[in-house]
Amino acid sequence: MNGHVDPRQAWERLREYRWSPPDGAGDGARCRTFVSALDQMEQIFHAAAMTDLCALPLQVFHGLSQAGRAIAAAAGRLGYEDWRLVAPGIATSGGDRGVADIEIRTDPPGSRSSFVRLSELLHSPVWERVPVRLEDVWDTLPVNLGHPLTDRHRSTPLYAAYGSRGEHDQLLLGRPADELPPWSVGADCPQILDAYLAQVSETAHDSYLPPPSRPQAVPGPAPRASGGRAPRRWFTSRRRSNEIASPVVLPAATRSYMGQLYRFPVIAPLPRELHPLMAWWAILYALSRLAHDDPANWALHISFVGSRHALPLEQLFESALTHLPVLIADTIEDLAMG
Template identity: 40%
Template sequence: MNLSGDELWRWLRGTRWKPPKAATATQERAETYVFALEQAEQMFRAAATVGPATQPLLIFYGLSQAGRAIMAAAPVAGDQWQLVGHGISQEPQTFAGPLADIAVTTSKAGARGSFVRLSAALDSPVWCDAAVRLSDLWDCLPENRFSPLDTATQVRRTPLYVEERGLSRQPHKLASVMVWDFPPWVASAGNGEALKTYMASFPGADGFEYPWRGQWDAQEPDFTLDVDGWGGLTMHWHVPPGSDGTLAERRALVHAMTRPHGRARYLVPAVGSNTTSLHPLMTWWAVLHTLSMLARYEPARWSKHIDVDSSQQAVPLESLLEKAIETLPGFIAYTLDEISGGELTSR
């Protein structure tokens, strides 16, 4: 599905005459699917006509309505498709501090809130025991690799792009792929300790191997460096015992440890105390909900954050909102197809 924003909205509109099977289970589900998608499209189109003062509100609520369409199409029983409330919130006192330190938490698993139910449908974690910083959620979006909310440090973790198309078609006991976007402090460390430390934040990606270079007593990972200092590394994972190492088995192994980002696959770090990574749609949801709440309930503070003459975050915020308008229709389309078992693209 390699379509532009307008083409994606047309594709989504084209699914409304015949919604996914689950969305036709009841008349209410079918009507929700159809009209929630209409509302989502109108809000996104309206967001493209205004500036960052108002964009977070329109984009988030457009995404929220798309979430209702997604759940209407989800193969869940009873009223589990219905979304009541947000299911995600911020600690109000943290709005007064740095943007990066806004504390975000969710309702517990099993709650009816939108974030919780949609997360469950997409096999994405929630967290209610300890808040997560907005900066950590922000960094889970590949679009923000070069625009941290606070000073870039070695604590920062950003997604790693996996070249899935590099998998050999011949059977092999190793799933070998090129992995990109290691930060300079990892790619140029000169030893494997920085790589080990960095990869500890990526759930399910342990047990990897990689090529070395240098003398036996001074070996280092064989990174390929870009001109900006970020690097790529060929990484290998063993297929499970008993597997033949077919292309399908190795692709399944890669998919099990990565998340889809459009047509690409990324290793995504876990946030807070989570042991699995967030689905990218839920990362967008968490970030946009936070920005929309700030813009809605703290307009004076929001105006300062988006003031390009005084705020370091103003341009990154502008960029993120523009990218949200451009890329989220694709995420909505992919997620609808994902949750309906590929029913929409198989037509």
Template identity: 45%
Template sequence: MHSDLDADEAWERLRASRSDPPARADTGSRRKTYSAALEQAQQLFHAASVVGPATSPILAFYGLSQAGRAITAAAWSLKGGDWRLDTHGIKTTGFHLPFPDIEIRTDPSGTQGSFVKVSEVLDSPVWEMDPLRLEDVWDLLPPNLRYPLTTRKRLTPLYTVGDDVGVGTHEHSLLSVPVCDLPDRVIDAGTREALVDFLTSYPTVAQHESYVTTRTLSLGPEAPPDYTRYNHGGGELRMNWLMPEGVGTGFDGNATGVERLAHLRTLTRSYAGSRYFLPVLGSMKRELHPLMAWWAVLYTLSMLARYEPATWGTLINVDTSKYAVPIERLLERAINHLPVLIADTITEVST
């Protein structure tokens, strides 16, 4: 869905911001760090784009890490010296395990490691000693929807409409949007119970008030979900949420388009202009910000490439490894998607 993102335009946005840095990056050492870190990030991403998978994850990860320094330098929420980053703040273990089962951990909340501090700015969780599998984080990235690492049941982003939810008139007081990319296993089951069970991992979707059901009059309110199937697999379901109490400033007393869009934004995360419902993994209290999911995956791949080069060489060998093409596609998307996400994130933390 995002294969045509304009990385060059995003770098232009970021370069243009350096003459008048946003938010707290406008003066002093924060301004110097903002400009220098973005310059390094751009050069590292450019270098990653002209080499192969053997070394590109190292360059792409460090490009993202340097962009993280620009993000914290600009962030309104960080005062004093809290914007400075120290160490990676994230660790990987289990390189002897199958590729999808490599384990990822983070430093504790409140520390100055890059992953932890950027996560704090983005209201994104850390998970400390409770490990996540690489596959679980891999599946959080929208471009990986068509690139599963195993045949296990997946928890992937659920796409929904973007800013156009705020366009037009509405004759009801609900937020109503399609929830897309529901997996076949839920649609094939076809029951309300299967949907409820699946949505336990998607708390904001589980808060829905209702959804479109099949026209089975005998079942009344217990009628099953009326899914729309896709030709390529999966499908969608139109779902409804109650608007927050006190909202409804339209001339008819219903919520305005702007109010509906604002509520949708509280339920979803943005990814390069689109909005997604994301799952909450393990013991986390909320979903990972997409930038931090990219960070965790690229960090893991860069550690493999740096410290286990023979293993990495085997993984990216298209003649023998089933993971080679998914890895190649991920690294290609990193070059195109991350500049856009970085630019959007700087806007997010600066306003």
């Protein structure tokens, strides 16, 4: 469901910001930090494109952390010295149990650390004592929809389409049935699908309808078809169906990712969904620590001989080098617009 990704355009946008920083970057130290951090990020990412997966996590996270400094410097509402980021603000444990079971914790709210300060800027949650598993964060990114880490139940994002039914436009939280988590789709147990929808919607009681182009289709969720694509089904919130009458409402109900709109799942015990940039941050930090602190274990995970994680990890880092420049440019633009 991702839109066309063109990192070249994102790099052009970021270079334009270096030439003409947003008002929030001001002048003096803030401006110098903004420009220098973006310059370093670009050079690191271009070098990372030539790096083997063995060391790639270290470089990609380093580039993202420099982007974080630029984002904080551009945030005008961070006054005085609050825009200066200190310490990571995030920690991991359990790398010896496997990639999926790495546990991630953060500093408390209000910290000046990078993860916390950026999360607060982007209205993304932080957590402390109760850990979040890397696999749960992994599944919140649309880029990972086709690359699970394990066979466990998944809570993945819902693609949001804009459509109409009768005389009223409405928000369609649409996905083909075979792109829903397999555990959530079953004709005999709609409560299971409701449980999944409750994680990504404001109500667990959604109605089902065919896509506008196939009005003759029979409404209702369809079971996953073995060896092929299941019939297409779309769903929309009954409660919201009469409330949404303009595309202006759509972004308020979703988050943008690579030019597409999604509802993102809420990971227990977090109070709300992670911002996509902070989900990338948590995953890349965890993997960079594993590669740095336990290189032998990391080498086993990325080996295509005996590791089910090798392909998902390779795909993740290939996507990181194209998706992150776009997300970073979008984030700076959003902050510049207030």
